[in-house]
Amino acid sequence: MELLDLVAALDAELVDTPSHPSGVVVTGVSHQANWIRPGQAFVAIRGAHFDGHGFISDAIERGAVAVIGEGLPTSTVCNVPYLVVANAREALADAATEVAGRPSDRLTVLGVTGTDGKTTTSAIALHLLRRAGHRTGLLATIGYELPDGVLRQPPAHFTTPEAPQVQQILRDMVTHEATHAVVESSSHALAMDRVRGVSYDVGVWTNLTGEHLDFHGTMEQYFADKAKLVQRSRHSVLNADDEPWFERLIPLAKEDGGTFTSYSAEGREADWRAADVRESSEALTFTVHSPEGVAEATLPMIGRFNVANALAAMAGVSGAGVGLKDLVEALATFPGVAGRMEMVERGAGEPRVIVDFAHTAPSLQKALETVRVTTDGELWVVIGSAGGQRDPSKRAPLGRVATTYGDHAVFTEEDHRTTPLQDILAEMERGAREAGNDNFVSIGDRTEAIRYAVHEASPDDTVVLAGKGPEQTLERGTELIPWVEIEEARRALAARRRADV
Numbered sequence: 001m002e003l004l005d006l007v008a009a010l011d012a013e014l015v016d017t018p019s020h021p022s023g024v025v026v027t028g029v030s031h032q033a034n035w036i037r038p039g040q041a042f043v044a045i046r047g048a049h050f051d052g053h054g055f056i057s058d059a060i061e062r063g064a065v066a067v068i069g070e071g072l073p074t075s076t077v078c079n080v081p082y083l084v085v086a087n088a089r090e091a092l093a094d095a096a097t098e099v100a101g102r103p104s105d106r107l108t109v110l111g112v113t114g115t116d117g118k119t120t121t122s123a124i125a126l127h128l129l130r131r132a133g134h135r136t137g138l139l140a141t142i143g144y145e146l147p148d149g150v151l152r153q154p155p156a157h158f159t160t161p162e163a164p165q166v167q168q169i170l171r172d173m174v175t176h177e178a179t180h181a182v183v184e185s186s187s188h189a190l191a192m193d194r195v196r197g198v199s200y201d202v203g204v205w206t207n208l209t210g211e212h213l214d215f216h217g218t219m220e221q222y223f224a225d226k227a228k229l230v231q232r233s234r235h236s237v238l239n240a241d242d243e244p245w246f247e248r249l250i251p252l253a254k255e256d257g258g259t260f261t262s263y264s265a266e267g268r269e270a271d272w273r274a275a276d277v278r279e280s281s282e283a284l285t286f287t288v289h290s291p292e293g294v295a296e297a298t299l300p301m302i303g304r305f306n307v308a309n310a311l312a313a314m315a316g317v318s319g320a321g322v323g324l325k326d327l328v329e330a331l332a333t334f335p336g337v338a339g340r341m342e343m344v345e346r347g348a349g350e351p352r353v354i355v356d357f358a359h360t361a362p363s364l365q366k367a368l369e370t371v372r373v374t375t376d377g378e379l380w381v382v383i384g385s386a387g388g389q390r391d392p393s394k395r396a397p398l399g400r401v402a403t404t405y406g407d408h409a410v411f412t413e414e415d416h417r418t419t420p421l422q423d424i425l426a427e428m429e430r431g432a433r434e435a436g437n438d439n440f441v442s443i444g445d446r447t448e449a450i451r452y453a454v455h456e457a458s459p460d461d462t463v464v465l466a467g468k469g470p471e472q473t474l475e476r477g478t479e480l481i482p483w484v485e486i487e488e489a490r491r492a493l494a495a496r497r498r499a500d501v
Contacts (some may be wrong), residue, residue: 003066003081007040009092009098009107012083015072021081023063029095029164031088032168038063039117041083041099045094046070052088068095069286089193093163097197100167104199107173108180110316111198113190113229114206114239116294117309121206122184123337124313129180131330132322140184142254142470144169151338161195168197178374180320188215193224196242203233206318207242219433227252236260237315239308240270241429244376261291263315265308272315281374281462282343283353288314292324296331301343306476339469341370344489350496351377351457353489357469359386359414361397368405376409377460380453384446384467385428387419388475395424396431403437406464408456411442411451414467415475446474447488454492455499465489494495 005025007014014021027039033055036042042059044052047185056067056078068083068091085091097104112122122140127149129136132263135147139161142150152370153362154161154169159435161169165187173181185203189195216222218284225243230236236253240246253260265277273289274297284299284312299310314327334343350373358367364383372379381402385395401411411428413421425442443449446468453463465485468474474483 003041005393006066006095006098007083010068010085010094010108010378012068012091014083015082015084017082018077018079021066024081026095026099027066029099031092033058033062033064036062039065041066041068041095043088043095044068044242068092068386072290077317081320090196093193093196094232096164096167101198102170103167103174104197106179107170107178108134108201108320109183109198110180110202110204110320111183111185111195111233112204112312112316113185113187113226114204114208115390117206117305117312118184118186119284120306120337120340121204121312121316122182124310124331125204125332126182128317128322128327128330129182129320129335131333132326134180134184134320135176135178136178136180137169137178138182138184139166139169140182141186146173147178148176149470150404157162161194162419163197166194167197172436176490187222187225190228191216193416198232200233202227202235202237202238202319203461204312205230205239205242205245206312207239208245223248229494230260231255232257233466234258234304235319237312237319239312239337240264240268241266241308248303252289255266259441261315263308263311265305265311265364272311272318274311277304277307279374281302281376281466284310288324288328290318290324291315295324295328297328300332300334300343301336301341302343302374304373305370308342314492330481339471339485341367342469342486344486346493347497349378349459349500350493351454351459352462353454353465353493354462355465355468355469355485355489359383359467359469361401365401365405367466368401368465371462372405375460375462377458379405379408379463380410380461380463381470382410382412382446382449382453382463382465383412383428385424385425386415386417387421388415388499389419389439392427396434397427397428399431399440400435400437401464402428403432403440407439409440410449410453411440412446413444413474413476414446416477417475447491451492451495454489455496 029041031043037060053290066081138145144152154165262270263272265274275287277286342355461490468485474481
């Protein structure tokens with residue numbers, strides 16, 4: 001992109017410098033000097049701890065052809081064109097969007113935000129769109145996918161990558177002939193303008209509860225940051241069960257001629273409603289009431305809360321043009337979310353094994369309570385606690401919850417790093433004993449712990465492998481070991497079969 005065109009797009013003031021801007025081409029943009037490549041522009045952001053202007057020389061040495069900032073540098077010589085803008089972080093997003101060619105304008109974009117359910121709702125929406133025949137990409141907390149369905153990780157991983165990575169990923173989707181994109185949009189990404197340049201066709205709101213207040217400060221600010229998705233979307237999907245926020249979102253959804261639809265999994269009046277919810281050990285079934293009519297739906301997941309996620313996804317994808325019949329047919333084939341209540345394939349006479357990411361006491365309690373509802377036999381849990389710089393006060397509560405809400409607990413490793421594993425296990429054991437529980441065993445090697453639980457469990461039992469979820473590595477001491485929890489579970493079931501022969 002011609003630098004002078006970028007100056008116009010940003011409504012920037014071009015400061016006179018020794019280097020003339022005529023003919024300069026900008027190939028990319030970054031706010032990290034050490035990420036700069038020849039031909040890119042460097043955005044100097046004044047942050048809470050560092051001032052990007054102090055890295056201008058580094059950026060120029062790496063090949064920056066222009067610098068963008070809110071004011072002139074006072075202590076650094078800048079011998080490339082300098083663009084003055086009102087807000088450098090906004091300019092980072094806007095410049096990245098322009099240089100990438102505004103890729104989201106060529107996609108139907110469905111955004112998802114909320115405290116809980118973002119990842120599952122995004123995954124369901126992606127599946128529904130693909131089953132409807134749309135070439136769809138995904139940008140989410142677990143990584144990103146092009147239409148080929150291969151999960152990839154951006155070069156620098158945030159809950160949502162920074163604006164230049166967001167725009168590059170969207171451009172890659174367009175290059176690979178995507179027509180649709182699902183963009184999981186966190187409150188941090190919205191607040192910090194990482195997704196500012198995304199043109200949202202549909203915005204899905206799951207819920208808002210007290211979290212991330214260390215960043216947002218207050219619930220009001222947290223709401224305001226998340227509500228940006230609704231304000232920027234042409235059509236919004238709002239949770240009627242999410243009081244008091246639902247009523248406050250309606251006028252925001254209507255701004256600038258926007259439209260909205262509502263959903264409820266709890267029986268409230270809404271455009272999309274779930275009724276007659278039934279839970280089994282393998283799936284949820286319910287009746288969907290929608291603007292198109294009524295249909296019976298099956299979701300191959302457990303956890304009643306996932307009905308709300310399914311409704312949100314169906315309403316969102318309906319807003320992108322997919323009919324009710326196709327939605328319910330596709331929902332029945334949803335494979336689940338990697339590492340989030342992910343059920344492992346099992347044969348006759350084998351226990352149900354579930355892989356979940358729960359790694360704190362509250363999340364583990366919720367997971368075990370959810371699984372308990374559909375467990376005919378006893379409930380086993382394999383759980384560890386991280387070491388290193390992680391909070392050691394979480395270990396004893398994990399032991400208490402595992403032995404209180406599970407019938408059998410197996411304490412094991414989970415990224416203990418250089419913290420002595422026996423110290424971590426001892427703390428988990430202490431938490432269990434202080435709760436009056438002795439239904440646990442400690443097995444340091446996670447592979448052995450998983451195999452023990454799977455082998456000892458009866459066919460009617462359920463084994464929850466908690467803590468690792470979709471992670472791809474295990475940190476043992478100073479080693480970084482490749483690790484896929486669901487594969488460990490499959491191998492444990494295979495070992496059980498061999499032992500039974």
